[in-house]
Amino acid sequence: MKTRLTSAGLLRGAASLLLAAAVSSSAFAADKLKIGFVYVGPIGDAGWTYEHDLGRQEMEAALGDKIETSYVESVSEGADSERVIRKLAQSHDLVFTTSFGYMNPTLKVAKAFPKGAFMHATGYKRSKNVGTYSARFYEGRYLTGVIAGHMTKTNTIGYVAAFPIPEVVQGINAFTLGMRSVNPKAEVKVVWINSWYDPAKEREAAEALIAQGADIINQHTDSPAPVQAAEEKGVYAFGYDSDMTAFGPKAHLTGSVVHWGGFYTETAKAVLDGTWKADDTWGGMAADMVKMAPYNAAIPKDVVAQVEGLKTKIIDGSFHPFQGPIKNQQGKVVVPEGTTMKDGEILSFNWYVEGVQGELPK
Amino acid sequence: MDIDLITNILFAMVRTGTPLLLVALGELVCEKSGVLNLGQEGMMLMGAMAGFAIAFTTGNLWFGVAAGIAVGMLMSLLFGFLALNLNANQVASGLALTIFGAGLSAYIGSDFVGKPLTGMEAWVIPVLSDIPLIGKALFAQDPLVYLSFILFGAVFIFIYHSRPGLILKAVGESPDSAVAVGLSVIRVRYLAVMFGGAMAGLGGAYLSLAYTPLWSDNMTAGRGWIALALVVFASWRVGRVLLGAYLFGAASILHLVMQGLGVSVSSNLLATLPYMATIIVLVLLSSNQARIKLFAPMSLGKPFHKTQ
Numbered sequence: 001m002k003t004r005l006t007s008a009g010l011l012r013g014a015a016s017l018l019l020a021a022a023v024s025s026s027a028f029a030a031d032k033l034k035i036g037f038v039y040v041g042p043i044g045d046a047g048w049t050y051e052h053d054l055g056r057q058e059m060e061a062a063l064g065d066k067i068e069t070s071y072v073e074s075v076s077e078g079a080d081s082e083r084v085i086r087k088l089a090q091s092h093d094l095v096f097t098t099s100f101g102y103m104n105p106t107l108k109v110a111k112a113f114p115k116g117a118f119m120h121a122t123g124y125k126r127s128k129n130v131g132t133y134s135a136r137f138y139e140g141r142y143l144t145g146v147i148a149g150h151m152t153k154t155n156t157i158g159y160v161a162a163f164p165i166p167e168v169v170q171g172i173n174a175f176t177l178g179m180r181s182v183n184p185k186a187e188v189k190v191v192w193i194n195s196w197y198d199p200a201k202e203r204e205a206a207e208a209l210i211a212q213g214a215d216i217i218n219q220h221t222d223s224p225a226p227v228q229a230a231e232e233k234g235v236y237a238f239g240y241d242s243d244m245t246a247f248g249p250k251a252h253l254t255g256s257v258v259h260w261g262g263f264y265t266e267t268a269k270a271v272l273d274g275t276w277k278a279d280d281t282w283g284g285m286a287a288d289m290v291k292m293a294p295y296n297a298a299i300p301k302d303v304v305a306q307v308e309g310l311k312t313k314i315i316d317g318s319f320h321p322f323q324g325p326i327k328n329q330q331g332k333v334v335v336p337e338g339t340t341m342k343d344g345e346i347l348s349f350n351w352y353v354e355g356v357q358g359e360l361p362k
Numbered sequence: 363m364d365i366d367l368i369t370n371i372l373f374a375m376v377r378t379g380t381p382l383l384l385v386a387l388g389e390l391v392c393e394k395s396g397v398l399n400l401g402q403e404g405m406m407l408m409g410a411m412a413g414f415a416i417a418f419t420t421g422n423l424w425f426g427v428a429a430g431i432a433v434g435m436l437m438s439l440l441f442g443f444l445a446l447n448l449n450a451n452q453v454a455s456g457l458a459l460t461i462f463g464a465g466l467s468a469y470i471g472s473d474f475v476g477k478p479l480t481g482m483e484a485w486v487i488p489v490l491s492d493i494p495l496i497g498k499a500l501f502a503q504d505p506l507v508y509l510s511f512i513l514f515g516a517v518f519i520f521i522y523h524s525r526p527g528l529i530l531k532a533v534g535e536s537p538d539s540a541v542a543v544g545l546s547v548i549r550v551r552y553l554a555v556m557f558g559g560a561m562a563g564l565g566g567a568y569l570s571l572a573y574t575p576l577w578s579d580n581m582t583a584g585r586g587w588i589a590l591a592l593v594v595f596a597s598w599r600v601g602r603v604l605l606g607a608y609l610f611g612a613a614s615i616l617h618l619v620m621q622g623l624g625v626s627v628s629s630n631l632l633a634t635l636p637y638m639a640t641i642i643v644l645v646l647l648s649s650n651q652a653r654i655k656l657f658a659p660m661s662l663g664k665p666f667h668k669t670q
Contacts, residue, residue, distance in 0.1 A: 044476030
């Protein structure tokens with residue numbers, strides 16, 4: 001009996017440690033706007049959650065003592081998330097839930113707290129007090145494609161991809177279009193690892209691609225493992241979510257980086273002013289929600305100039321990565337010249353553009 | 363497939379199999395003594411976290427390796443205390459150790475998540491590494507892979523060709539007889555459990571220092587469990603542990619390689635390859651119950667009471 005108690009005590013000890021690690025909120029003053037964040041991963045030094053937390057800090061710096069923020073890290077997308085969101089909603093006026101899997105729990109909790117404001121990242125369901133937001137990552141991806149088209153020698157680029165869903169296919173297509181716009185011979189090899197964050201798998205995939213002739217690795221997964229692998233093997237890489245230069249100073253060319261700070265500040269201001277509405281925001285470079293990581297010195301100056309020029313055009317709206325003509329893998333023009341894909345079409349990509357090797361898993 | 367590709371697959375197979383080999387060798391020795399420790403995953407995570415944290419703080423990868431081993435041993439002592447001194451249920455204590463290790467490593471390691479670290483570099487052995495096909499896999503690896511070869515040899519000799527190995531097996535097969543001839547069952551089991559912990563810690567440190575030089579929560583992604591399965595898979599034979607680890611390593615990279623080659627099979631289906639390989643071998647093995655019984659240490663998982 002005694003021994004049973006001991007092992008149960010161990011478990012409880014571990015559980016309370018976890019709880020202590022998870023909830024790191026502070027005391028609140030009475031009149032401040034209280035803002036809570038739910039993060040899917042640990043903050044760390046790079047990646048998706050790291051960028052959200054930078055955004056939170058930027059908002060704090062901008063609004064000072066008008067607001068008070070707290071966050072909960074590493075909340076898994078299952079049943080835990082609803083409990084955490086509910087807990088935050090009890091003591092916060094505005095709650096940001098920053099992962100796709102929080103969509104239904106957020107809506108459910110928001111119903112129970114009609115006075116609270118909720119913002120859910122990358123979802124598509126809204127309600128009276130649940131708004132959604134995401135970034136047009138594909139704009140940055142197109143520009144990395146242009147760089148890849150210039151930099152590749154083997155004309156094979158490896159792409160470590162998470163899940164075959166429209167968001168990821170959208171990125172592959174934008175990248176490939178950018179690449180083929182300057183180098184019609186280059187091709188993209190995609191390897192799916194079926195995980196958002198699995199450093200070992202990401203690295204294995206990157207190494208497999210390099211072994212098969214890829215001299216540039218791109219990724220749509222969250223860890224810097226592919227950049228590390230590229231650095232070790234002496235090939236180039238693009239990071240994702242955040243600036244991953246530190247993980248491969250020679251390999252890391254640049255990356256499509258997301259920036260939430262401005263958006264968070266605007267949203268908090270709107271709630272403070274009472275003008276907040278539960279609508280959808282899908283901002284790109286023009287809204288300062290997508291940026292480019294620093295360019296590697298290895299990229300020739302004229303290439304950087306070309307990319308910067310395209311960036312300006314994307315921002316002023318005179319260029320769109322998904323404007324026709326766009327051909328599918330069979331070489332058939334799907335988007336004719338003079339038309340641009342609609343947001344709905346971009347959000348539901350289920351086909352590869354010309355230049356991507358292999359079939360899209362169904 | 364050309365020669366280069368096969369060479370690269372063999373190379374990656376050894377790398378991917380190394381953490382499994384290390385952990386499974388440790389668990390094999392532990393189980394040979396009659397103790398079933400299901401805490402491998404937790405000890406691996408603690409080893410990976412401690413190894414990374416120490417290497418990152420001190421800037422010395424070998425301090426990290428030592429820390430990983432030390433922390434794995436400490437964790438195994440905790441298990442040893444529960445299972446050997448208090449005679450707690452070994453399955454429950456091992457599971458508790460895994461849950462505890464996962465939580466504690468996430469908690470202590472939170473400051474090190476995603477920090478950059480230059481990992482262990484390969485020691486390429488001239489001439490030998492140029493041997494076609496196998497040269498790269500065997501002679502162009504990082505030092506921890508070579509260490510795993512040495513440890514494999516050491517465990518092999520220990521189990522099959524040494525007196526202490528006989529004592530270990532005697533304790534695992536029949537603790538009562540071992541006591542009768544004057545052996546200390548608890549001491550032998552403690553040593554075996556600690557060796558298992560050291561190897562799990564080393565396997566974890568291999569992941570965070572050489573394989574993917576970074577730390578993140580739950581980065582072992584179930585490798586501790588696979589190592590446990592490997593021991594059964596190998597029917598408690600040292601040589602088969604090596605084969606199994608590399609087989610699993612090959613299976614888990616093949617689906618990535620095949621995708622890159624444009625083999626149009628569902629990637630989800632391909633991703634199940636290593637697990638299917640494990641199940642098939644387990645099914646083949648267990649089709650002959652008598653054989654499993656023959657090889658499993660007789661007292662495996664049973665607490666030992668001196669008074670009996």
